[in-house]
Amino acid sequence: MNPGQSKSVENSPGSTDREPLSGGSRAADHAGRTVLATHATVTDAVTLREDLKSYLVVIEQDEPVARHSIGLEPLTVGRDSARDIVLADAQVSRLHLQILLVNGEVVVEDLGSSNGTFLEGRRLTAPAVLPPEGWVQVGARVLKHERRSQREIEREEELRRDLEKARSYVQSLLPPPIGSGSIRTDWFFRPSTQLGGDAFSYGALDEEHFAAYLVDVAGHGVGAAMHSVTVLNVLRQRALPKTDFRDPAQVLSSLNTMFPMESHDELYFTIWYGVYSRLTRRLSFAAAGHHPGFLFARGAEPLPLRTPGPMIGAVPQPLYVNADAQVPPDAVLYLFSDGAFEITGADGRQSGLDEFLPLLGVDDPDATQEAERIYRAVRRRARPGPLDDDCSILILRFD
Amino acid sequence: MKLEIAEPVDGVVNVALIGRLDTPGVDKIETKLTASLVPRGARAIVDLSQVEFAGSLAIRMFITIAKALARNNGKLVLYAPQPLLQQVFETASLNDIVPIRADAATAAALARG
Numbered sequence: 277m278n279p280g281q282s283k284s285v286e287n288s289p290g291s292t293d294r295e296p297l298s299g300g301s302r303a304a305d306h307a308g309r310t311v312l313a314t315h316a317t318v319t320d321a322v323t324l325r326e327d328l329k330s331y332l333v334v335i336e337q338d339e340p341v342a343r344h345s346i347g348l349e350p351l352t353v354g355r356d357s358a359r360d361i362v363l364a365d366a367q368v369s370r371l372h373l374q375i376l377l378v379n380g381e382v383v384v385e386d387l388g389s390s391n392g393t394f395l396e397g398r399r400l401t402a403p404a405v406l407p408p409e410g411w412v413q414v415g416a417r418v419l420k421h422e423r424r425s426q427r428e429i430e431r432e433e434e435l436r437r438d439l440e441k442a443r444s445y446v447q448s449l450l451p452p453p454i455g456s457g458s459i460r461t462d463w464f465f466r467p468s469t470q471l472g473g474d475a476f477s478y479g480a481l482d483e484e485h486f487a488a489y490l491v492d493v494a495g496h497g498v499g500a501a502m503h504s505v506t507v508l509n510v511l512r513q514r515a516l517p518k519t520d521f522r523d524p525a526q527v528l529s530s531l532n533t534m535f536p537m538e539s540h541d542e543l544y545f546t547i548w549y550g551v552y553s554r555l556t557r558r559l560s561f562a563a564a565g566h567h568p569g570f571l572f573a574r575g576a577e578p579l580p581l582r583t584p585g586p587m588i589g590a591v592p593q594p595l596y597v598n599a600d601a602q603v604p605p606d607a608v609l610y611l612f613s614d615g616a617f618e619i620t621g622a623d624g625r626q627s628g629l630d631e632f633l634p635l636l637g638v639d640d641p642d643a644t645q646e647a648e649r650i651y652r653a654v655r656r657r658a659r660p661g662p663l664d665d666d667c668s669i670l671i672l673r674f675d
Numbered sequence: 676m677k678l679e680i681a682e683p684v685d686g687v688v689n690v691a692l693i694g695r696l697d698t699p700g701v702d703k704i705e706t707k708l709t710a711s712l713v714p715r716g717a718r719a720i721v722d723l724s725q726v727e728f729a730g731s732l733a734i735r736m737f738i739t740i741a742k743a744l745a746r747n748n749g750k751l752v753l754y755a756p757q758p759l760l761q762q763v764f765e766t767a768s769l770n771d772i773v774p775i776r777a778d779a780a781t782a783a784a785l786a787r788g
Contacts, residue, residue: 470698494731496698542739546731546767565767586768590738594771618730626695626728628759664697665730 327425330382335418338662346382350374367391367415382406382421397622418660439471442501449508451477459486460673464647472666473500474613475508485522489549490611503543524549524562528596537589544589560600564588569611572637573604609672610636615665622659647671676700680711687783688717693725696733705736716747720782724755734767741773754782
């Protein structure tokens with residue numbers, strides 16, 4: 277099927293794993309001999325290794341909020357202000373636990389707390405070793421053991437500041453929710469600590485047509501975020517040459533021409549793009565490497581809105597196709613990124629789309645908060661600590 | 676995440692991946708996998724039967740390696756993904772870019788050309 281053609285949709289449903297010095301540094305010197313590492317790199321690396329220290333990082337609502345050095349003297353944790361780490365949480369006892377170094381290992385001990393200390397999801401009954409990158413949960417807080425050098429901490433802090441700037445920029449470009457009218461919107465966006473490449477937007481193309489789209493750049497960090505912002509700006513400003521923005525497949529083809537991954541730091545992105553006609557109540561859509569959006573209507577099974585087609589930028593001149601669906605009165609369209617459903621639970625089990633879908637289409641007393649409610653439900657299922665990827669949930673309600 | 680690279684058989688290198696291809700998993704193997712295959716323009720098949728999860732970074736890694744190999748007279752073929760991975764790959768239309776086969780024999784035949 278050529279771009280622009282349509283088809284109907286059926287209404288059916290620890291260790292950092294660094295290479296050893298000798299292994300990772302093998303190279304030929306100027307004389308052509310093989311050397312394992314130069315004196316400078318060995319010295320540098322040894323210094324770095326000796327500099328490694330253990331830290332306890334306090335994580336609240338996915339965000340690291342404090343870092344404490346762990347030493348031979350116990351770090352006490354509790355609700356009482358006399359503790360070394362004070363957690364203002366009703367689930368936390370006044371004196372809850374202590375953490376200290378014993379023979380070079382970090383040991384955590386519950387001090388008779390009421391609600392317990394959970395190491396990797398299991399309640400502590402005796403002092404236990406907390407390995408690097410391991411975590412304990414205390415009330416709603418997570419305490420994570422990180423082993424870092426001062427230099428790594430400084431680098432991380434610098435990166436965190438850059439990510440924070442990028443995150444603010446991405447969020448500033450997201451559209452305000454629409455609270456009234458024939459199409460109402462609600463969304464929730466929670467960037468991961470590393471910042472993924474999610475972005476989305478919506479708006480009227482003309483009096484009849486209304487477009488909505490969600491972009492997910494593969495990768496993390498400032499680069500992925502800035503790529504998503506670039507794509508978002510191109511779509512918002514309708515800056516694709518010779519493109520009818522009412523034709524989803526054409527939009528995807530033009531994006532693919534503009535953003536080949538070879539010219540964009542090997543970054544590609546997935547996108548779901550749809551256009552709703554207020555006149556005909558038809559929703560035309562196309563996807564590029566993206567999972568389906570879902571249309572919920574009263575008395576009907578959720579309708580997956582999917583089309584085939586590779587991610588944008590991966591191959592030259594791919595084939596994208598349009599599909600369309602009729603939008604019944606009071607229907608609700610859900611768009612979301614894979615970070616919303618590719619979740620690792622506290623038991624380490626991976627969940628997917630099948631576990632996520634039952635969270636959608638639930639009658640919500642406060643529809644304006646539905647996206648956040650869905651996120652909270654996802655969050656409860658996930659293991660403590662930040663989610664692995666950005667989580668974006670966009671909801672459109674039709675009158 | 677574990678990576679096992681076997682000696683070539685009839686000119687085809689078999690790579691076994693074991694574990695989760697999430698962000699840390701990809702970070703752990705990407706450099707080694709790329710360095711092991713791309714410079715020699717390998718004809719490689721990748722056993723995914725023991726991979727429990729593959730995120731977007733894993734897909735990006737396979738695409739990047741496949742393209743680099745193609746420029747170097749090599750080829751990358753994936754095989755035996757579990758159902759969850761198969762679903763992820765179908766959504767991404769990965770098969771349009773990197774061939775995916777059911778088993779090692781058909782993957783090796785394709786890699787040989």
